[in-house]
Amino acid sequence: MVKVTFVEPNGTERHVSNAEEGQSLMEVGKANGIDGILADCGGACSCATCHVFVDPQWWERVGPPDEVEFAMLDMVADVAQDMSRLSCQVKINAQLDGLRVTVAPASDF
Numbered sequence: 235m236v237k238v239t240f241v242e243p244n245g246t247e248r249h250v251s252n253a254e255e256g257q258s259l260m261e262v263g264k265a266n267g268i269d270g271i272l273a274d275c276g277g278a279c280s281c282a283t284c285h286v287f288v289d290p291q292w293w294e295r296v297g298p299p300d301e302v303e304f305a306m307l308d309m310v311a312d313v314a315q316d317m318s319r320l321s322c323q324v325k326i327n328a329q330l331d332g333l334r335v336t337v338a339p340a341s342d343f
């Protein structure tokens with residue numbers, strides 16, 4: 235099992251320790267009722283309601299979005315940041331044990 239800390243939009247820190255390798259970060263968030271991870275498209279990279287900001291110290295291990303995800307993040311450019319990722323596109327692996335992300339606020343777009 236892999237541990238992940240989610241910071242919800244209101245600042246509440248939620249520590250979960252039941253993430254499984256191969257799951258997406260979005261699935262972990264949904265399974266644990268993390269506030270702000272809506273995942274309206276079910277993980278198809280087409281809604282951006284699973285948007286998170288990766289903690290800077292984890293960015294290298296998580297890595298940048300691909301072109302499709304980057305284009306989707308552009309749809310929420312009002313709230314996107316340099317370390318934005320769509321959590322449905324981040325796969326949990328052992329290297330991410332201890333990962334910390336902040337759930338992005340909802341976009342006005």
Ligand code: FES
Pocket residue numbers: 260272273274275276277278279280281282283284320321322323
């Ligand atoms: S769940 Fe829709 S883009 Fe991630």
